Amino acid sequence: MTDDASAPATTGPRPPGAGSPAPLNPAWLDLPVRAAVPALQRALAEHGGAAVLAAPPGTGKTTLVPLALAGLVPELPGPGHRVLVAEPRRLAVRAAARRMAWLLGEQPGGRVGYTIRGERRAGPDTVVEVVTTGVLLQRLQRDPELAGVDTVVLDECHERHLDADTALAFLLDVRATLRPELRVLCASATSDTDAWARLLGDERGAAPVVEAHGTSHAVEILQAPPPRAVRPPQGTRTDPLLLEHVAATVRRALGERDGDLLCFLPGVGEIARVAGLLAGVPAEVLQLHGRAPQAVQDAALTAGAGRRVILATSVAESSLTVPGVRIVVDSGLAREPRTDHARGLSALVTVRASLAAARQRAGRAGREAPGVVHRCWQQAEDALAAPFPTPEIALADLTSFALQAACWGDPDAHGLALPDRPPAGAMAAARQTLQALGAVDEQGRATPRGTRIARTGLHPRLARALLDGARLVGSRRAAELVALLSEEPPRALGDDLGAVWRSVRGGHDPYAGRWREESRRLRRSLDETPATALPDASAAGLVVALAFPERIARARVEKPEPGARSPYLMASGTAAETAPGTALTGLPWLAVAVADRPAGAPSARILHAAALDEETARLAGAPLLAGRAEVRWAIPPGGRRGELTARRVESLGALELASAPLSAPDPALVRAALLDGLAREGVGELLSWPPAAVALRERLGFLHRTLGAPWPDVGDQALLAAAGDWLEPELSRARRRSALERIDTAAALQRLLPWATGEAGRLDELAPERITVPSGSRIRVDYTGDRPVLAVKLQELFGWAAAPALAGGRAPLTVHLLSPAGRPAAVTGDLASFWREGYRAVRAELRGRYPRHPWPEDPTAAEPTRRLNPRT
Structure with a gap:
């Protein structure tokens, strides 16, 4: 999902003694990247304004380098440029801005500011602004020249987020056509920089790569596999036995070494489960992830007075510095997006973390002093792990990317300098979705509606629900419902979105606070329209269905058994079912907002939905x-x-x-x-x-x-x-x-x-239906087997030297010689040979049994007959 910067600016405190800023906090001298800054400045000046910086986590690349490039570090004189720093996550944006402002003795909003979706702290004195890559994309679409910006730093480019890859491609296009003087720096926490250097290069060759070496402390690697086999992850499900083992490993590690502990887990659900299992440990347990409250994020990113256990997603691998950590416990799992384009289902799945991610995680233990990492898997499993994370462009729903490319003027993205090409099937599915939304025309070019959809900063599906929903339910309700869809509500609130909506309206928890902020932001982007007469319950279903019309679902069973799963069929043709006992059970129609399909499952699972009726379904799903x-x-x-x-x-x-x-x-x-x-x-x-x-x-x-x-x-x-x-x-x-x-x-x-x-005309000649035998009988030929068969009584063939061959002589006729009673007496494909060699034995066997039938000594000279001998 892309971000935007539509919130009004909130200017922070002005620098102390305007015009005579306070000296830089001496803590900057401890940042190892300072030694590489002069070489980096020369590289940007001498090689066309493009370079790559490779610096391990904790070296200060995110905080000191932008300040130096902006001329805010007197000891590292720079040209005094205005610098825009793009981070892949909102959490990292706030952390980087606070850290840089702290080095300057200020608060964010002065010379260092930041912008994320719905929140902007920047002012007239801001020369370093930290933004999400989504905000950067929005600005590039509105102002491709990035007027007033001299340098763009794309941080953590090694993580291969789709927005970051897209932003780099757009920036390279801008440098090639509009602003060759715009400086671009790709900053990576790994040394795998060849691809970035090639992309940023020019006719002289690849862009220069400047390496900064951190203060590396020894990290002891301990394999800590579970004591018994655990099931591999399926979808977002992680075996509880593994989580119990991770919690036990954390407890043991806390008793073996001093310092804070950082534990990597794949998602919010696993973090909450392990936190519950760690009740009573002699440390403060913090849950660090993108949805964590601001106070928790601040506590995790600031050295505490007591001992801490930080349970984190991959957000803490490289883009954030967590001080005080001496111990890392790594579950070995990560989350990646998966998209079922045929069924229109997108979800995160749990996978084995790449080897590069495992190295990044382990390095967190040696950031400030010698440390230890406990890896909760067998070392032999590393042979099956991917060397690097899979680029998001290869896995994700590309609808937003395709709209970004269309608005940029390159609908097929053929002209964009991307590290990896988008899969053709995913792009085709994205184009089909955008055409259904009216966002692009048949050639894939952005329509005026598509441009407006892109500027909302939402996924195109949600933007369609916002714009069309405002007209049908009123701008306030449309904004509130789309805000509900833009960040999946906590599962604890239930799966009925109508009930969730009522709950968060009066809620005071962090999720409700974020929901209200996003609702206000979205409402500001709309023309004010009054609420319609549609009841809230119907409004919820309508807005959800506008976003996901192919997920409109109808019950397949009128009255399911109590406590059973309720089966549904979606408009996409996908079977789905609700959880047992949910409030959604038995509703005739649903608008499904979130569903996934576990591996091997016959049906999708409905995770969030709203009640619907047929009339509203027809309205929302009109294109279908x-x-x-x-x-x-x-x-x-x-x-x-x-x-x-x-x-x-x-x-x-x-x-x-x-x-x-x-x-x-x-x-x-x-x-x-x-x-x-x-x-x-x-x-x-x-x-x-x-x-x-x-x-x-x-x-x-x-x-x-x-x-x-x-x-x-x-x-x-x-x-x-x-x-x-x-x-x-x-x-x-x-x-x-x-x-x-x-x-x-x-x-x-x-x-x-x-x-x-x-x-x-030769049919009867080549395959006669009947053959006339010497007795005058016309016998039917049997063609059912591999060779044609003529079954006839032996006496009718006297005097017949050879049976004819059929099909122009290619298929010898097999003759079944029958006894007078019609039973098989002999089979031959060579009648002449039978008369010479086989007939005597047949005659000896049968003439006593059938005395009234002729059995001549020489059958070749005898008269054929269908009759008996006369009685004597």
């Missing part, structure tokens, strides 16, 4: 409303025989709203449905096959196997594929199953014969 003619082959549940159905359907995405029979369906749709029925039930089952049709199909199948083209394949799949050739015109006239069953398949198969080549 569609009427269509539905003609299909329907097989009832548990049944085997399908039937053609035709109806007019009104739907909202995948949700069917109403239907009515269709009396005159499109013949093309009917034909397609009948073909589907043939495919699902099989041509052998759905069509009728009298003996004549079966016989012809068998003969054609024999010729295809033996001779190939032009004789057709008449297997089920081939007949289905060629249905338009041999079932027309009957197929076009059919409207029901019974019409297919009445088709004369024998006559229809005749259409497949090779009439055009003239070969069709």
